[in-house]
Amino acid sequence: NAGVTQxxxxxxxxxxxxxxxxxxxxxxxxxxxWYRQDPGMGxxxxxxxxxxxxxxxxxxxxxYNVSRLNKREFSLRLESAAPSQTSVYFCASRNSGGQGLGxxxxxxxxxxxxxx
Amino acid sequence: AQSVxxxxxxxxxxxxxxxxxxxxxxxxxxxxxxxxxxxxxxxLQLLLKYTSAATLVKGINGFEAEFKKSETSFHLTKPSxxxxxxxxxxxxxxxxxxxxxxxxGTRLAVHP
Numbered sequence: 001n002a003g004v005t006q007x008x009x010x011x012x013x014x015x016x017x018x019x020x021x022x023x024x025x026x027x028x029x030x031x032x033x034w035y036r037q038d039p040g041m042g043x044x045x046x047x048x049x050x051x052x053x054x055x056x057x058x059x060x061x062x063x064y065n066v067s068r069l070n071k072r073e074f075s076l077r078l079e080s081a082a083p084s085q086t087s088v089y090f091c092a093s094r095n096s097g098g099q100g101l102g103x104x105x106x107x108x109x110x111x112x113x114x115x116x
Numbered sequence: 117a118q119s120v121x122x123x124x125x126x127x128x129x130x131x132x133x134x135x136x137x138x139x140x141x142x143x144x145x146x147x148x149x150x151x152x153x154x155x156x157x158x159x160l161q162l163l164l165k166y167t168s169a170a171t172l173v174k175g176i177n178g179f180e181a182e183f184k185k186s187e188t189s190f191h192l193t194k195p196s197x198x199x200x201x202x203x204x205x206x207x208x209x210x211x212x213x214x215x216x217x218x219x220x221g222t223r224l225a226v227h228p
Contacts, residue, residue, distance in 0.1 A: 042218035103167050107159040
């Protein structure tokens, strides 16, 4: 049981390049999330997927796209990277144990992205 | 709309001293509140959560937090700091569609 895994761990891009960040979870969770973490700003939600086949924008979706490939996998794509997208990206998944029960998001180890 | 404010971006304590990390929330509905810890170069790990049951919540590593509705607070405490507690701590409130809304974080330093 690996929990939430993310690849790659670190990436350097040039402005305008594209890449996909991969996320997978083996906990059979329905909901998955992508956050970015910037100094002094905590984590901000980029996109989320409440269930397989659905995706919705979060707080900072501009410049990103997502794909919920199946129940396990939720990828984040940068079509044309910009220096403002330099950040640490975290994927999370959530169990949904009913009203107040199991309300926990589990986080991956993160992907550090540097855009030059 | 929900929001979280963490007072103090940096807190420094001596080993063995009380740890107090402050969190105030704003929510139009009864909140679900969380504290996460992030060790250097790692992901976030859940410390504890409040989901409308007991107002005093005990978490891992000796941490606890008390939900005070009248003060809209959910401060994190630990009676005696250990060097291994040095990390960044995030308070969060559950928002719409079960997404988490995080505070800016508090970096805790523990010195001998």
